[in-house]
Amino acid sequence: MDIAGVREIFNERLIDLDMKSVNKREAIEELTDSLYKEGHIIDCKAFVDDVYLRENEGQTGIGNHIAIPHGKSDAVKITSIAFGRTKNDLAWESPDDEPVHVVILFAVRNVDKTTVHLKLLSQVAMALADDATLDKLLKTNDKTEIIRLLSQEMN
Template sequence: MKIEQILNENLIDLDMKATTKDEAIRELTDRLYKEGKVCNDELFVKDVYLRESEGKTGIGGHIAIPHGKSDAVCVTSIAVGRTKNDLVWESFDDLPVHIVILFAVRNVDKTTVHVKLLSQVATALADDEMLKKLLTTQNKKEVIRLLSQQIQ
């Protein structure tokens, strides 16, 4: 499974209103719910927070990658949001978060598919130029392209 197969423009918000971690998670969950990717939004949010309690999902560079492995997920998907607001998030570099990449993973996909998707995103985020573009682009197709690229 590849990023471009599970991320579409309706799952991207480049102007989130969120001012808190909770608001960001809920805004992106709402997008997943409206697109039919999450069947039960409240259960999914609960499962995201269960994972949050296990360790930091703020990976540094103003990026957080929260994820919920949940029976509330109908279709494994990713939602991406960006906000100008500084979101306080447990992060390895203690910088505020501006981009949230929320993974919604069906329980049956929680091993191989989940690991492959995380690996693809981590590979893309390792490129500083890509990261700068992700923080500034106004084009949703560009976000998909950036997250889908494989560093050679």
């Protein structure tokens, strides 16, 4: 696989703007379920276990109501990203101790875990460093806009 950008591994079917989750585990499982339905992962339990292995290494809440959990796993068939937003306050370890409302779940094939994973993470992190982008992600109901916001290449 060549090093794809966010736009290549992200689609509207992997965006849920009305998640029902009321806690971190439910949020991860809800987004994992959408990845499974799309055929991007082959084993939900194995993938969630791998996400939690990573969660145990350090916080994935980045502040500003956003968390970026990720799992590198043999259960991942296609490296992809699922985006979820909820009105519920999700308790999540993050630097500002604020509840999370946006969860961006990375599902990374083990063979992609170095280059692809880091490129995608840095692309999303750069997009999230912009306050206007953050604000739009928390408010927009346009899935195409979310893909555009997270996949903008920074100059």
